[in-house]
Amino acid sequence: MRLYALAVYLFLYIPIGVIALFSFNAGRHAAQFQGFSTQWYGKALSNPFVMDALQTSLTVALASALLATLFGTMAALALQSVRGRVRMAFDALIYIAVMVPGIVIGIATLIALVTLFGWLNPLIEALWPLAGKAPQLSLGYGSLIAAHGLFTMALVIIIVRARMAGMDRSLIEASADLGATPWGTFRQVTLPQIFPGILAGFLLAFTFSFDDFIIAFFVAGSQTTLPVYVFSSIRRGVTPEINAIGTMVLAVSLVMLIAAQAILQRGRKAA
């Protein structure tokens, strides 16, 4: 059994090890190892396009995760007291959002927005009251955040609802009986109970957006996210710079995971 687990872990980590190893390659070609060097880390960190892409990815992930968590939680709360056709429509939309492949979402969003912009931009230009050039709608931050938020909002709704399903409803009734306002009940009873679900939803949404390639590939316009940048670098012919970027993202997420774990453990001990 242990041997089996070891084999699976080797399977998971050998490719990552190869990536990390070649990030220290002195040579330009990723295929042969030509001596140890950390130059590619410096190159990656001083490459303005890598930094732009990282900034875009972080902005989009943060914005879409925040919006998706806020609106998703609101919807999950409201859906508790909704029955009938509206409820069915929402359930169907959530299912479709989760089930339709990212690639279809990406392409559908692209052609819908391109068509929409094709109609709206001449309209804006015709109606623009000020002097100078009218602003033009185009793909970019907005379309990225909207397309990522769609899928992750559905995730948040599902997770928060699952959490609410396991919630003790008698507490809410008790709170109401004791004369608390609905807002007071929400803040002091409901929110603490569903908070782990909200947090999990947020983290999942952030991770999804940060790592997404397929949707971003179609709707990013001229805003390059980190995965899109990595993709174009791979096509350009891989230099160890890409390995260095991958290794850094991995190292940062590892440190964050370990830190989160340590904080949780300390919290548990304190309690």
Place this chain on the structure above:
Amino acid sequence: MTDRNDFISREKFMAELYRYKKGSVTRRHFLGVTGLGVATSVLGAAMPGLRSAARAQGSIGDRVVVASWPNYHDPANFEAFTAETGAAVDLNVFGSNEEMLAKLQAGGSGWDVFVPTNYTISTYVEEDLIEPLDLSKLPNYDPASFDARFAEAGTVNGVVYAVPRNWGTTGFVVNTSMLGDLPKPTTWKEFWDMTKAEFSGRTMVHDYQLTTIGNALKYFGYSFNSIDPKELADAERLLLEVKPHLFGINSDYQPSMRSGDAWMSIAWTGDGLQLHRDMPEIDYVLGKEGGELWSDFFAIPKGAPHRDAAYALINYLLTPEVNAKEVMFHGYPVADARVNAILPPEMLNDPIMYPAQELLDALEFGAAVTLTDPNRAELMARFKSA
């Protein structure tokens, strides 16, 4: 470049450039200390590249995005451009002109400079995707020194939309050490027949309908540009028959040829030269039946976000000295007499770059209709998903 005594050390230059960029010294101080001021005024007339680069200082922005082809640019030249102008270069690589067109049609490509092939430019003009070029911003472009044959496709209805970069041919590369007793193939017929037999599982074709379908058409002796339904049906039959025998469908075949995974591939001049230079057993062959002769151009798409940087980069890459360095890297011939004057003679006599006249005579330029023909596009897509 002529008077080395006036030049400061590279380290000092970079330090000064950095201080200038940070704003801690004035432009006057910077030009004075580095000697660029003197250089610009004295050599300005003689060296347009230097003049425009110095003029561009600080005004062109800090980045420029390029859409081009695999194994096509010397990274050192981009680095030098960045050092000189402060604009970093981001290179995006594509596998076919169709892919470039699709990206531009969808809007928001974010490109500043792209490298279309001769036969596509009229379509870009019709689709309103390309900017007319302001030649006053390209002092290093000298139409008189270019061979018109490789430059004329950049001008549509009397307007210059694109300036020539280099030209080339489409043939195939073959790893001769894998041939055994077989004679070296010299025709497209042999290329496809060997793929189905001895080289099964080891041949690659481009992810590009023009060259893959075009050279399948050559198997039957049809035109490379044919859009005749009957001839295309023949080509499709051949391609479907060959498909199980292919190693892969990819326009960047260099990694697989180098690793030995692939033994033969449809190839362009420069890739053939680069492979042959590093691995002499790999030969570049032009099919005797013919095939494609092409010319690539620099152009600026409509709505380019960094237009000044785009002009500066094109102008920089057209500097004869820089262009010569590009040629030494990529191994494609250029039609610019100024560049050929400074290239090493062995390059000008290289049979890969400059094939024998009778082989060249059989080649065709791509046609605009070949790009837009829906049947060829759909044939390629069917072939890939078969």
Place this chain on the structure above:
Amino acid sequence: MQRQALRTWLFLAPAGAWFLCMLVLPLIVVFVYSFGERGAAGGYAPAFTFDNFLNLGSRWAAFKNTLILAPLGTLICLLIAYPLAYFLALKTSPRWRTVLLILVIVPFWTSILIRSYAWIYLLGGQGIPALLNALGLGNPRLINTPFAVLVGIVYGYLPLMVFPIYVALERLDKRLLEASSDLGSPPWRSFLQVTLPLSMPGVATGCMLVFILLMGEFLIPAMLGGGKVFFIGNALVDLFLQSRNWPFGSAVAVALVLVMLITVLAYMRFTRRWAGGRDDVSLM
């Protein structure tokens, strides 16, 4: 009551608007486009024709590849993930468990692009085949084959399968197992009669997740299949990014969504009876 109704609507409005603008509207556009014609230089030209749907047969190979490799990949993921999840949930000390679990997630945090790229080397001629050759075990061609795509798929999606199964096994009441063994049943029997049935909701969730993602997969076949192993996702991307045939691409997208809905609904029907799990559990 009036106020509460108003609040409910206000709370639902942003999510509803988002779904409408970014999901319903784009899907309607795709549906409408699927009856159109390709523009002269590509793109879309208005028309009403069923040609695009009639032409779907020409993509049968891609549909077939997807419908074979997606379930197969899901199954292999399951077969590898189950023993690992079992080991993690039942055979490790709590101290190690956390570390080992984190180690399962971590690869998921490295971009799938970079991880797949590593396999291009490992499966390429100078990687594993060269190693096998040196050991005298033959020199198989691995890259650009369905096998390579399967390896990439399993590698990419294994963590997604391990987690739900682990959660299901971890929640399992250990006393049931003790009771079973106290009653004299051999370990394999306890496993078959207690552990396996109780872990089924986790298995169903994991399979569902991996299967849904695989049906729309495009990147792994593109990188490890070398244009020779085409999923329907690849055919779709090709239609938009190479042949610029938006209407036909839209028809393929409509077909893909329909195929997914049908298989997923059939699957849910099947597993609900089989695992007794609630449907929303089996989805997430």
